Amino acid sequence: MELFTQIVQQFINGLSLGGIYALIALGYTMVYGIVKLINFAHGDILMVGAYISYFVLTTFGFNPWSLAAAFLLAVVGSVLLGVSIEATCYRPLRNSPRINALITAIGVSIFLENLPRVFPFIGSDYRNLAVPAFFDNITFGDITIIPIKLITLVVTLVLMGLLILVVDYSKSGKAMRAVSYDMGASALMGISVNRTVSFTFALGSALAGAGGVLYILNFPQLDTYMGIMPGLKAFVAAVLGGIGSIPGAMVGGLILGLAETFTTGFISSDLTGAVVFGILILILMFKPSGIMGVHTKEKV
């Protein structure tokens, strides 16, 4: 029975964590789908969202209004940041070799991670957010579920649902899919490629920012490098699910969250970084198109 309760608890925790990873992975996969760029700086958007909500919550305390405000401001801030990065740093390189854009993304990431450390109100020290327990733990017999995990899971599922609505049914969403498929043809059909790419970055950044808020509510320690690990894991999740595939990113995120929770729960968390990269290498070696991806041949 002991093992069973452990498994159920970790399952909920894993899905919850996986939901956050899925939100970030979606950003990676949508951007890769549309401009074939691995946006190295995406994980840092999570960090920005986290810090924004941190400042709101430490200033106004924890109440439904401040939480909503924190969420909203984090999302708005992330969107603004993501869209401006795209416009200034990635757009000029849209017709350059992909290596150039990748290197630029690395530069942006390093810049974002280190510039805030210069300023005294952020600095290089870790900060902790004192998150109060909102509700009591829920218990089903021997099984204890921490409310924040459940809340996180629900919120991420809602956000993913909203994304699907936007991508499948809105005009911009359709434009996004068209441009991902064929940029040149879409332009000829009257779609503004620039606007669509900005929209994609906005969506991805919004999800990352939201993910950042959820992340610190679950793991309340901040510093400017906090986005690196989750970003990396989310990237691996996106590749696992099939880079470029939206359902793939969701599936990949959930799988990765579960995998991480179960290994941390039952083994040790020291080697997580290496393990995550190891998984990535294995995927790329044996099934680079991921679970739901499509393998395309280069036209000769």
Place this chain on the structure above:
Amino acid sequence: MKPLLSVKHLTMQFGGLRAVQDFNLELQVGELVGLIGPNGAGKTTVFNMLTGVYEPSEGTIELEREGQTEVISGLPPHKITRKGLARTFQNIRLFKSMTVWENVAVARHFTVPYNLAQGIFRLPPFRKVEEDVRREIQDLLAIFKIDHKADWRAANLPYGEQRKLEIVRAMASRPSVLLLDEPAAGMNPQETLQLMDLIRFVKDEYKLTVLLIEHDMNLVMGICERLLVLDYGRTIAQGLPAEIRSNPVVIKAYLGEDAVHA
């Protein structure tokens, strides 16, 4: 006599799409054969299968080499080239930032008689070989009248000369079979005539067997001894140019039903 190149039942399937269906071809030594058909018929796909870029879903490709019959289907592209099959590309694929002679030199690499260590440490055969190769390539370029531009960057050549360079480069690998993919694309009539002479000359002088894809009917009718016509992946006609020209099935494929009765 055993054909130089034997292609049997070659088929290419991409998922649900059958790009090429049951393609057969026998090339005798010294032939100049044309592969024609409307756009999207699968001609370049055939080339890609012959050169190993795609692995055929079905079928075999055999090449006669030094008296032996070798199966080359399933081999990687660089091995097929080393066996004696060379090609040019529909969209020019020169090494843009390398010079003209360097482009050609790459194709000579696998025959260069010095190894990595000798190259790095500049040991004996290196200097002599480099000079020999340079001279050889210079002579080859001279035949094609681009030797005076040997040190130009390939990207800076005018279009027609870039196409020529592609052919020279392919030939430098000393093939027995030369595959030309739309060599006359983008050329005006005068350039095309010069190209026709060039192809004939190259074939005779270097004892090559040539298979070419083309849309320019003047060139096709002018130099090809035999034609194969593809449409939607299937071979719809084979024969002498004159026969093909008046073949109603071919006309229909290119120009539609009405043109047949024109």
Place this chain on the structure above:
Amino acid sequence: MRIFKNLSLLGGLGIGLFVILWALISTNVIDDYSLQILCMAGLNIMVGLSLNLISGYTGQLALGHAGFLAIGAYSTGILLIAHVPLPLAIFSGALITAAFGFLIGFPALRLRGDYLAIVTLGVGEIVRVLIINLGDLTGGASGLRNIPGFAQNIMVNNPAAFLWIFPAMFLSVALVANLIQSSHGRTLISIREDEVASQAMGVNIFGMKLMSFTVSAFIAGLAGALYAPFIGYLAPGGFDFLRSVFFVIVVVLGGMGSLTGTVLSGLGLTFLQEALRSNAKAWGTAVTGLFGGGNAINLDPMSQVLFGLILVLLMIFRPEGLLGTKELRLTQMFRRGAR
């Protein structure tokens, strides 16, 4: 004939430069602190060259070269502590790294562009994590200490290091230059230009990529091997992703495809990084003073911020770097950048 003449010219230049520098060092015109930075620059140049070979000339972006540096450094460090003679330890370190390069490249180089870059990044990280976790062998997170230096007397370790590092750097330049200017080098460039066409011309692109990667690992490993006795102390934190990115900046700034560029930018960036590091506190206080005191502005991350910015600006405004593919022309020695 011409090649022979040019090589002796290059050799002469090397010896000349060496003599001049040695004179400056012996007379203390170049003081010990500057000498240390100079030696560090020499090592950074070597890694830069190795990265330029695989990324600049062969076109395969590698983001984990700090890992190769680490393998070379730790291998040699461990051997030196075990009383293996210096020359053998150094050579072994380089060779071991080359072997790792081969083993890693074998599966990794089958991947294309972006994915290869990410995988090499991953390998770099895995190396670092392994170093931390193989504590018995490597000293773990606290590092490997008391590595025997180039000289018994610590006071003259830097000049002694210079006697090794300068020739090693010079030979690395010669090695890469010679490789590039051979038929094998031409195939590498053709792979960068167009893999499909290269293969169609009979080039075994996988074999060539692997060769380039292995040679690259060797040179980076050699730099690492020299680093161990030079610094005397190794810590895994010094071989992280940011270190790998530093080398990328060296190559990109100098020009991916220019050896002269790598030498110049390696030199410049090493000195810049040191200047930023040593002045961070002073400048931080000064800037804070400008804003009327209060909480100090921390300029320690300055070099990272600057490097990130440099990368972005370079890629947008001058992706070919300072020298592009041009080389310093010593009587037509290098032939890149032809008409």
